[in-house]
Amino acid sequence: MKRIIGIDFGTSNCSVSAIEGKRPVLISNDKGSVYTPSVVYIAENGSYYTGEDAKSQAILYPGRVISNIKRQLGKLSDVRIAGIQYSVQEIAARILIQLKNDAEKFLGSKVPEVVITVPANFSDTERKAIMQSGEIAGFNVRRIINEPTAAAMAADLETGVDEKILVYDFGGGTIDISILEISDGLFEVRATAGRSDIGGVDFDSMIAEKIIADFKNASGIDIKGDPVALQKVRDEAERVKIALSDSTEVSSKIPFLSADARGPQHLSWNITRGEFERMIQSKIDETFVLAKKCIADSGIKTDDIDAVLPVGGTVKIPVIQKRLKDFFTCKILQPPDPAELVALGAGMQAGIIEGSIRGKALVDVTPLSLGIEIDGGYLIRLIERNTPVPVSKSRMFTTISDNQRIVEIHVLQGEHPHADQNISLGRFYLEDIPPEKKGMPRIEVIFEIDIDGILHVSALNLDTGKRQTIRIAETLGLSEAEIKRMMRRAMQSKKI
């Protein structure tokens, strides 16, 4: 039997799980930890470090270390290190390669197949990007599932009939809210909402900024131009944030942070939990705005929700737990480790696909509406957000002038009525249309969102019954040749 592993590819940390017996278990890496930092270090000669090793290089070579790569997925930005251009997918793949190696060592067998989790509000482009990263890493990506849904599956809830659960998934880089209805092993998502610009790493940088400002006030030195000092402060900020969950006041000392004519300058700084809570309050408020939106979308009343499941590393912050208790009247579940649930859920889904877990099934929804641009730059929606996937919708297209041979379809994802305010998924061209009078050709275009949340477009000429050729342009994805090239490069460049 082929082993399938589940990967939680996080903004700051990744974890891997696989089925042992009938349950998913976390796989520890060669450092003995179940969390692998999502950090890549690339050396001058192209060889690289990942995980903890890369993170420890950050202080020495801040310019060659890439972190938070998940936030770049699906964006058209390349990374340039030591004169070599890397695509975002390729950087992410380097981390996946390490996870793959760790899993193979742990399980003692090859793991060619994988289930990867993504934030629920990831667009088609972002999902495709992570899929391509998987391919570059040598995986056959069997399924992409949403993080909050995965967590709900792993939480092993003792559910009655039609239990309604709200998952509050606050991770390193994203916040996702999903509302699920669970009964008899069927996990059905009713609505989901999320943002990729609020996460634990933002709290780190808020603390870091405060440290930098206070250090400037105290010593008169601005360390913003000093990458090494900046990195030290960033690492310290993360440590402070985590420590604040356990103690009400944390002091922070970094010796030799900087130096000037007076000699070396040390950082001695402290922060109380109250100060920290005030700092992050507006961000937390925004997460509850999202929760309200999601509840409204689901058509379920707040009082009808049976339980709230906090997920992700950031929910360990005490003030978030308190806010959840204030906002919801129902019980707030206390999973043993909220940061592990997503990976375990990915493993669970892997088990379902493998066949080692039976009687469970997942029905998820598409987080964003899918539409096409029409005259005047407006968007008309074909598939509404929160529609269960897989789903397909067809629409008839025709020509607007005599003997027109090409019809352009601009496909977008988002809710804004103006097309340019949404995420462009690409332009599709119906080509080789037989020349006819305007309005005569009838071409049916089928838009399909598959179970992974990824869009497929196909077209059929209804007059000839033939498949219509489609050319895709302006997508951010990589071609097959590019993926092959990156696979080769990943293989050749030695891991140190």
Add this chain to the structure above:
Amino acid sequence: MPDYYELLEVTRDDPPEKIKKAYKRAVLKYHPDISRTRLTEESFKMVLHAYQILRDPQRRSKYDHDLSLQRPGTFSRAVCTVQDTNWLSSIYYQICLSWRKFPRCENPAFLNPDKTIQKLGFEELKKKFLFSSNYFVRLNAAAALRYLETSESVHCIISALPGLDYRLAREVLNMIGGIRVSSSIYFLLSSFSSLGTDHKQVISRYFFSLGEGMMRYVLGRVIREGREPYAASAKNIYAMQKFNHKKNTGRR
């Protein structure tokens, strides 16, 4: 349009809880992860879509209407077989005008004819319907005739319409309107102009209880054929009807 009730293995009268249960059963049956084959993916998609419609009372009732229209021998066929569009549009014009004065009617509770009377043949029923002095016998006979659902039985009821008293005529029309076989619609249309105002009311109500989809179809046909002066009026009515529909759904 596929029959979602059949897909979920429920009947059209089943309550939401039963449909929900059936939906879950169907998901577990067709889910690609469970069936372990890609072959069920289309069915799975359809199950998901079916439940999106059937879980929502508004969408479900609209779907029920649309579904009833495409059953064999239903109105859409009747319209297709009508050759003289001029005649059709004139009738529709009148119907549409009279309809606006009346509220939309609920689906009627059909009269179930007495079991004994149901056993009788067409000729017996016809006799009872036309010549009995007992009101309830006539009504039961009419209901039994309706159950036969043949064009001659329907024709028999309709041909007697102009002579019926108002109460009986209304019951009969209600029943005929509920049949929705092509012949009944055809006969309603053809007798429309010869009937009194009361009868016209009942008939026009029935047309609109057929649902918005049907209205659009028929009016659309009139517009497409472009027969003046009816096309212009039909366009107006269509616009008005759309407006009314919006207003109604908005209020709910």
